[in-house]
Amino acid sequence: MHDKTVTQLAAALKSGELSSRELTSHFLQRIEKADGTLNSFITVTAEQALNQAEAADNARAAGKAGKLTGIPFALKDIFCTQGIKTSCGSKMLDNFIAPYSATVVEKLNAAGTISLGKTNMDEFAMGSSNESSYFGAVKNPWDLTAVPGGSSGGSAAAVAAGLVPAAMGTDTGGSIRQPAAFCGITGLKPTYGRVSRYGIIAYASSLDQAGPMAKSAEDCAHLLNVIAGHDVRDSTSVSRGVPDYTETLNAPLSGLKIGLPKEYFGDGLDADVEKAVLEAVKVYESLGATVREVSLPHTHYAIPAYYVIAPAEASSNLSRYDGVRFGHRCDAPADLIDLYTRSRAEGFGDEVKRRILIGTHTLSEGFFDAYYTKAQKVRRLIRQDFLDAFEDVDVLMGPASPTPAFDLGAKKDPVSMYLQDIYTIAVNLAGIPGISVPAGFSNGRPVGLQILGTHFAEAQLLNVAHQFQQATDWHLQRPAFAEEIA
Amino acid sequence: MQWETVIGLEVHVQLATRSKIFSGASTAFGAEPNTQACAVDLGLPGVLPVLNEQAVAMAVQFGLAVHADIPEVSVFDRKNYFYPDLPKGYQTSQMYHPIVGAGDVEITLDDESTKRIRIHHAHLEEDAGKSLHEDFHGMTGIDLNRAGTPLLEIVSEPDMRSAKEAAAYLKAIHSIVTYLGISDGNMAEGSMRCDVNVSVRPKGQEAFGTRAEIKNVNSFRFVERAIAFEVERQIELIEDGGKVVQETRLFDPERDETRSMRTKEEANDYRYFPCPDLLPVVLDQAYLDHLRSQLPELPADKRARFQAELGLSAYDAHVLSASREMAEFFEEVQQVCGDAKQAANWVQGELSGALNRENLSIQNSPVSARQLGELINRVLDDTINGKAAKQVFQALWNGQGDSADAVIDAKGLKQVTDTGAIEVMIDQVIAESPAQVAQYRDSEPDKRGKMIGYFVGQVMKASRGTANPQQVNGLLKEKLDALL
Incomplete structure (x- = not known):
C-alpha cells in the first residue's frame, strides 16, 4: 500500500478496494514504527486523521467523494492549522496554536484529504539540510547518515520512506526541489502567486511559494489542482x-525545445550528478525533444542577491516574535528590552539569528542602496535572463543541486550550505516554476533533474516531467528503509 | 534681535472607513480593549494584509481637494521598530512613493486675509495600538483595537510663521476632511492629531534653524500653546548662547510646556523597505475622474460663493463655511427665507448663541433649518416683529410647536398693524402718563426724540409685543406733537 502513488490510491478508494480508514491507519502505523528513526514529523495528528478518514468514507458512501477524498498527506509545519500546533521548526513557536488555517490547508480539507500531521523543517525554513530545526535533524531514508535536504526535509523524507503518499512543502530558494532531489521524489515549486501564501508562516514574502511533494509528477498535478488559485486574502496571489x-x-514531447544553461554545468557540479542529468536529457531527445545550450549570464549573482533580499524580508517578518503576544517568552523579564532580547535570544536558533542580523544590516541607513536596492536590480536582470531564454526554448533543464545528499553534520560553514542552492535560488528570484524529478543515483543517494518553465507553465512542466516518468523508472525506486518497515 | 518662527505640521487623520486598512476588523471607537483586533491586527504568523479600497479612495479625494498631484503608482513600505503596541514589529506606511503628491491649502487668518500653505505630500499608513500605563500596577496594558486603523498623514511644507497660522492650517485641514466626510475629525478621540516641527531664525535669515518636533498634539488650542512655549524656549536658549538640538519633544498641556523625549542620536533607524505582501497601488485616470466627480463643494469654494453670490461679508462667509454642517444649515435657511443676510445673522446670532449655551453641535440643533427659515420669513413679511421673533425662536427651541406659524398662532404674537387698534393703545398710554407727557412737552425739541422711547415701550407692553414698532413710533410722534 505504502509504495503506491496518490493516483493509484485514489483509484483503489474509488473502486472500494480500500477504505480511507484502512489507508490512514496503515500510514499512521508506519509513522509510529519508523519515525523514531527518521524524525520527519514534529506533530502527528492520528485521532483527527482517523476522524477525517471516517468522514471521507462516509462522504464516499453518500456519493459525495471528490478525486482525492480520503487520501492521506502531511503538511510542512509552516502551514498554520487551526487548533494544531504550528512550530515552523522553532522553539519560538513550540507553543503556538493558530486560530485559523492556511488557505492551502482549507483547500485540502475541502477536497476531503486526510492530514496525518506536521512535518519537520529547517527553523523558519532557513536551511538546506533540515539540521537547523529545533526539533532535531531528519534522516534521509536512502541513507540514514545523510541529510534529507531542506528546508522541507521532513516532507521529503516522509514521502520517500512511504510514511505518507504525499506532502506539502514550501520553497523560498529551493526548499521543495532540493529535498525532493535528495530523497528521490518529485517536488514542484509553482510560479510565485499561483498558490496562496495566506496562513503560511512567512520567511521571505516575495519568494515564498507552497507546492506539492509526491512520488510522481502525476501526483503533483492532482495536488496542484487542489491548492492553486487566487485568494482574496493574499494580494500577491494571481x-x-x-x-x-x-x-x-x-x-x-516531439518538438519540445530544451535549453541547458551552461552556467548550471560548471565548477562545483558533482560528476555523477552531471552524468545523471545528461542521461535524462538523452531520454528527452529520444522522446522527440531538441536540445541546445543557453546562457543565463547573471546566474552567479543569484546567491548574493538572494542573501540580501531574503534576510531583509525575514528580519522584518520575524520582528513579530517579540514575546509580547504569543510564542516563546523569557522568564521574569526585568524590563521591556530584557523581554525582547532574551525572548528572541532563547527562541531563535543560530541560522535564524544570522539571517536576521544580515537583513537588519542590509536595510540599515547608509547600506540600503548598496545592498537592497542593488540586489533588486540584480533580481530584475536574473528574471530577464530567464525570459530571454524562454524566447528560444520551452523549458530549461539542469541539476536540482550540485551534489547528492551530503552527510549529516558535514556542512559547518554557512556559506558552503548557501552554495547548495546555486541552481534553485535564481528560480525564486525570477518567480518562475520549477520541478525536481528523480533521475538516477550517486553512491546510493538520489539525483534530481530540475526542469524550469516560464511563469505559469506548471502544466507544461508536469507534462514534461510525467513523460520522463513514463519512459524511466527512477521515480519508482524505493529506499530499503521503506521496505523494511513492517 | 528679531526672530522669525518657522513651522511645519504633520497631521494624522484617521479615515472614517468601516473596517481597518488591511483587515476586516471594525474601526469603531470605544469598544472593550482587544475586541476589535483580528489575526491580521494581532500580527499572528502567516496572516497577510489586504488593502481597504475605501481608504485609497478617501486619500485620493483629499489629494484632489488640495489640488495635489496624484501619482499613478504608490507603494507601501514597512517602517521597522519594536514596540509592544506595534504587533508586527513594523508599521505599514508609505515612505518613497506616497499616494498624494504636492498640493496646497488656503488658510484664513483673524484679519480675514488668506495665505497658501503648501503640502509636501500625504501618505496612507496604519495606526498602532495603545499602551495603557494606568491601572496595571507597574505593568503596561496593550489595547490593539486601534491597530490597523487607516491614517492619512498630511505633511506640510515649513510655510507657517506663527502659532496662529499653524492653528488656522490645522482648522483648514479639519474643515476639508470633514467636508469630504473622510474623517469625523474628532480630536478628543484622537481622530486627528499632529506633530509640530518648530524652529526659529533671525528675521531676514534664509537658512532654517534647527527644529524640534513636538509629537502628538491633539487640539487646536494645544497646537498654539505648544508652539508658543517652544518658540520662547528656543529663542531664550539661543539668546543665552545655547544651541537648539534636533529632537522629539512632548507637549504637556497640564504644565503648558514641552519636554524632551529623544534626541536625534537616540532616534530609530526604521529600515524602510517596500512591503512584499502588498502590490503597488495603481490608479488610472478614469478612477481619478470618477472620484473628482464625487467631490462636494469645498470650504474655500463655498466661502467664495457666499461672498460673490450671496453678498456675505468675508467674515460671515468664513464663519459659515468653516464646517460642512454649519454651511449646509445656513444654506437651507437661506433657501427657505431667500435672505442671505438675515439667514447669516440668525445662524451666527440667536442659533449659535443657543447652541453654545447648551454645548450642542449644529447637527443636533432643536430648531431645524426649515423652521428657522420660516421664522425669518414671518419677520420679513411683517407678520411678527423682531422681538416676537426671538420669543418664537425660544419656543421652537423648547419644542413648543412644530413651526413658526404654529407658535405665532398659539401665543398670539401676530403683529398688530391695524392703525386704529394701535391708536387706541397710544391714546390710553398718553392718558395714563400725564407726568411723562408734561416732561415731553417741556423738553427741548432735540431731546424729545429720546424721550419718545418711554411711550413706545409702554405701547409695546400694552400690545404684548405684537404692535409694529415702526407704526407705533410714527403715530406716537404725531399724537405727542399734536399736544404741544
Whole structure:
C-alpha cells in the first residue's frame, strides 16, 4: 500500500478496494514504527486523521467523494492549522496554536484529504539540510547518515520512506526541489502567486511559494489542482484561471525545445550528478525533444542577491516574535528590552539569528542602496535572463543541486550550505516554476533533474516531467528503509 | 534681535472607513480593549494584509481637494521598530512613493486675509495600538483595537510663521476632511492629531534653524500653546548662547510646556523597505475622474460663493463655511427665507448663541433649518416683529410647536398693524402718563426724540409685543406733537 502513488490510491478508494480508514491507519502505523528513526514529523495528528478518514468514507458512501477524498498527506509545519500546533521548526513557536488555517490547508480539507500531521523543517525554513530545526535533524531514508535536504526535509523524507503518499512543502530558494532531489521524489515549486501564501508562516514574502511533494509528477498535478488559485486574502496571489493539470500530462514531447544553461554545468557540479542529468536529457531527445545550450549570464549573482533580499524580508517578518503576544517568552523579564532580547535570544536558533542580523544590516541607513536596492536590480536582470531564454526554448533543464545528499553534520560553514542552492535560488528570484524529478543515483543517494518553465507553465512542466516518468523508472525506486518497515 | 518662527505640521487623520486598512476588523471607537483586533491586527504568523479600497479612495479625494498631484503608482513600505503596541514589529506606511503628491491649502487668518500653505505630500499608513500605563500596577496594558486603523498623514511644507497660522492650517485641514466626510475629525478621540516641527531664525535669515518636533498634539488650542512655549524656549536658549538640538519633544498641556523625549542620536533607524505582501497601488485616470466627480463643494469654494453670490461679508462667509454642517444649515435657511443676510445673522446670532449655551453641535440643533427659515420669513413679511421673533425662536427651541406659524398662532404674537387698534393703545398710554407727557412737552425739541422711547415701550407692553414698532413710533410722534 505504502509504495503506491496518490493516483493509484485514489483509484483503489474509488473502486472500494480500500477504505480511507484502512489507508490512514496503515500510514499512521508506519509513522509510529519508523519515525523514531527518521524524525520527519514534529506533530502527528492520528485521532483527527482517523476522524477525517471516517468522514471521507462516509462522504464516499453518500456519493459525495471528490478525486482525492480520503487520501492521506502531511503538511510542512509552516502551514498554520487551526487548533494544531504550528512550530515552523522553532522553539519560538513550540507553543503556538493558530486560530485559523492556511488557505492551502482549507483547500485540502475541502477536497476531503486526510492530514496525518506536521512535518519537520529547517527553523523558519532557513536551511538546506533540515539540521537547523529545533526539533532535531531528519534522516534521509536512502541513507540514514545523510541529510534529507531542506528546508522541507521532513516532507521529503516522509514521502520517500512511504510514511505518507504525499506532502506539502514550501520553497523560498529551493526548499521543495532540493529535498525532493535528495530523497528521490518529485517536488514542484509553482510560479510565485499561483498558490496562496495566506496562513503560511512567512520567511521571505516575495519568494515564498507552497507546492506539492509526491512520488510522481502525476501526483503533483492532482495536488496542484487542489491548492492553486487566487485568494482574496493574499494580494500577491494571481487572479488567473487554473487549468486541470492532469489533462495535459500525456501531451507528446516531439518538438519540445530544451535549453541547458551552461552556467548550471560548471565548477562545483558533482560528476555523477552531471552524468545523471545528461542521461535524462538523452531520454528527452529520444522522446522527440531538441536540445541546445543557453546562457543565463547573471546566474552567479543569484546567491548574493538572494542573501540580501531574503534576510531583509525575514528580519522584518520575524520582528513579530517579540514575546509580547504569543510564542516563546523569557522568564521574569526585568524590563521591556530584557523581554525582547532574551525572548528572541532563547527562541531563535543560530541560522535564524544570522539571517536576521544580515537583513537588519542590509536595510540599515547608509547600506540600503548598496545592498537592497542593488540586489533588486540584480533580481530584475536574473528574471530577464530567464525570459530571454524562454524566447528560444520551452523549458530549461539542469541539476536540482550540485551534489547528492551530503552527510549529516558535514556542512559547518554557512556559506558552503548557501552554495547548495546555486541552481534553485535564481528560480525564486525570477518567480518562475520549477520541478525536481528523480533521475538516477550517486553512491546510493538520489539525483534530481530540475526542469524550469516560464511563469505559469506548471502544466507544461508536469507534462514534461510525467513523460520522463513514463519512459524511466527512477521515480519508482524505493529506499530499503521503506521496505523494511513492517 | 528679531526672530522669525518657522513651522511645519504633520497631521494624522484617521479615515472614517468601516473596517481597518488591511483587515476586516471594525474601526469603531470605544469598544472593550482587544475586541476589535483580528489575526491580521494581532500580527499572528502567516496572516497577510489586504488593502481597504475605501481608504485609497478617501486619500485620493483629499489629494484632489488640495489640488495635489496624484501619482499613478504608490507603494507601501514597512517602517521597522519594536514596540509592544506595534504587533508586527513594523508599521505599514508609505515612505518613497506616497499616494498624494504636492498640493496646497488656503488658510484664513483673524484679519480675514488668506495665505497658501503648501503640502509636501500625504501618505496612507496604519495606526498602532495603545499602551495603557494606568491601572496595571507597574505593568503596561496593550489595547490593539486601534491597530490597523487607516491614517492619512498630511505633511506640510515649513510655510507657517506663527502659532496662529499653524492653528488656522490645522482648522483648514479639519474643515476639508470633514467636508469630504473622510474623517469625523474628532480630536478628543484622537481622530486627528499632529506633530509640530518648530524652529526659529533671525528675521531676514534664509537658512532654517534647527527644529524640534513636538509629537502628538491633539487640539487646536494645544497646537498654539505648544508652539508658543517652544518658540520662547528656543529663542531664550539661543539668546543665552545655547544651541537648539534636533529632537522629539512632548507637549504637556497640564504644565503648558514641552519636554524632551529623544534626541536625534537616540532616534530609530526604521529600515524602510517596500512591503512584499502588498502590490503597488495603481490608479488610472478614469478612477481619478470618477472620484473628482464625487467631490462636494469645498470650504474655500463655498466661502467664495457666499461672498460673490450671496453678498456675505468675508467674515460671515468664513464663519459659515468653516464646517460642512454649519454651511449646509445656513444654506437651507437661506433657501427657505431667500435672505442671505438675515439667514447669516440668525445662524451666527440667536442659533449659535443657543447652541453654545447648551454645548450642542449644529447637527443636533432643536430648531431645524426649515423652521428657522420660516421664522425669518414671518419677520420679513411683517407678520411678527423682531422681538416676537426671538420669543418664537425660544419656543421652537423648547419644542413648543412644530413651526413658526404654529407658535405665532398659539401665543398670539401676530403683529398688530391695524392703525386704529394701535391708536387706541397710544391714546390710553398718553392718558395714563400725564407726568411723562408734561416732561415731553417741556423738553427741548432735540431731546424729545429720546424721550419718545418711554411711550413706545409702554405701547409695546400694552400690545404684548405684537404692535409694529415702526407704526407705533410714527403715530406716537404725531399724537405727542399734536399736544404741544
